[in-house]
Amino acid sequence: MMERIIRVGHSPDPDDAFMFYGLSSGKVKLEGITIQHHLEDIQTLNERAFRGELEVTAISVHAYAFVADKYWVMKTGASMGEGYGPVIVSKKYHTLEELSGKRVATPGPLTTATLLFKIFTEGIDQVDVPFDQIMDRVSSGEFDAGLLIHEGQITYPEQGFHKIVDFGELWQRLYGLPLPLGLDVVRKDLGEELARKLSQGLRQSIHFGYTHQQDAIPYALQYGRGINAKLGERFVKMYVSELTVDMGELGLKALELLYRLGSERGVIPGIPTIELF
Numbered sequence: 001m002m003e004r005i006i007r008v009g010h011s012p013d014p015d016d017a018f019m020f021y022g023l024s025s026g027k028v029k030l031e032g033i034t035i036q037h038h039l040e041d042i043q044t045l046n047e048r049a050f051r052g053e054l055e056v057t058a059i060s061v062h063a064y065a066f067v068a069d070k071y072w073v074m075k076t077g078a079s080m081g082e083g084y085g086p087v088i089v090s091k092k093y094h095t096l097e098e099l100s101g102k103r104v105a106t107p108g109p110l111t112t113a114t115l116l117f118k119i120f121t122e123g124i125d126q127v128d129v130p131f132d133q134i135m136d137r138v139s140s141g142e143f144d145a146g147l148l149i150h151e152g153q154i155t156y157p158e159q160g161f162h163k164i165v166d167f168g169e170l171w172q173r174l175y176g177l178p179l180p181l182g183l184d185v186v187r188k189d190l191g192e193e194l195a196r197k198l199s200q201g202l203r204q205s206i207h208f209g210y211t212h213q214q215d216a217i218p219y220a221l222q223y224g225r226g227i228n229a230k231l232g233e234r235f236v237k238m239y240v241s242e243l244t245v246d247m248g249e250l251g252l253k254a255l256e257l258l259y260r261l262g263s264e265r266g267v268i269p270g271i272p273t274i275e276l277f
Contacts, residue, residue: 003034006198009048009057010184012039013150014232015239016058018220019077022208023201025219030201041131042182046110055187056198061180062115065259068272070187072195075276076203077184078251080243085168085179086113087153089161090145091138096165099124102144107131112181113149115258116167118267132225135159149181151227151235177254178243186277195277206245252276 008023010016022028023035038054046063048054052070064073086107093099099121106114106126117126126147129137134146135156145164148156156163171179184202186195209216217233224232243251255274262268 004032004194005034005036006056007036007038007054009038009040009045009054011042011045011058012223014220014224014227014236015079017223018209018216018236018240019202019206019244021212021216021219022205025215027212028201028205028208030197033197033201035201043108043110046108049185052187055190056202057185059183059185060110060115061112061183061255061258062262062268063110064183064185065262065268065270065272066110067185068274071185072188072277073255073274074184074186074195074199074202075246075248075251076199076206076244078180078244078247079182079239080241080247080251080254081168081171081179081181081238082241082243083168083172084153084166084238085171085181086116087148087156087166088117088145088164089135089138089148089156090164091161093145094162094164096121096124099145099164101125103127103142105129105134105137105143105146107134107147107149111149112258113147113167115262115267116171116179117147119261119265120165120167120170135161151225151231154231154235154238155227175254175257177257178250180247180251180255180258181239192277199277203245206240209240247276 049059049067100123103125106128108128138146168179221232259271263271
């Protein structure tokens with residue numbers, strides 16, 4: 001029987017690398033399926049999802065609102081901030097009120113961080129720049145503040161920045177829910193049976209990483225940008241949690257709330273129907 005090739009897109013970040021370690025190392029196998037891994041930044045993956053190019057892909061929660069006709073949400077693989085998330089930082093300012101009329105660097109039009117920025121702020125100019133340039137361009141004075149994702153969320157204090165708002169903290173304070181940031185999705189034309197098989201395979205891969213941390217953590221840390229092993233392991237475990245294994249009702253409720261708020265603010269075209277696989 002011929003092997004079915006499934007292209008899987010995920011970002012070259014420690015948390016994604018940890019999740020996919022079982023599959024990428026070949027220690028977790030799916031019968032009749034060959035996985036091809038495509039490592040690209042999340043903005044590129046979002047854009048590819050608009051074109052429906054990859055069978056399985058990581059995607060920003062924000063972007064899913066635009067591609068729900070093509071993909072189902074996998075109950076496994078979500079990145080959820082549990083009291084933490086994207087952070088607005090500055091060297092000169094301390095409050096959102098002080099940023100009124102100022103320029104903030106944001107990490108891409110389809111990122112969930114930018115969706116949160118548009119839901120929870122007003123009167124602040126935002127300019128999208130590559131996420132890994134934000135701290136440098138704020139430091140240079142080009143921008144008054146920056147919205148940080150990925151490792152920047154935990155490394156900013158040592159570079160002399162202070163926090164204006166952590167959207168994960170704000171979200172938990174307002175709603176008492178985890179903050180959905182990233183999803184793994186599976187293309188609908190594969191059919192429900194194969195979609196469930198692929199979701200189960202990712203679940204097995206995450207379980208393998210957690211039961212073989214002595215191998216999975218070093219593998220993941222090769223994708224860490226400027227962070228040591230201790231910070232890298234902390235970052236991985238922030239975003240690969242029990243909710244990543246299965247977002248469950250709590251994750252689904254949080255997703256639906258974020259889409260409702262985004263729709264009410266006119267940032268997304270409507271509230272997508274969410275079926276979990």
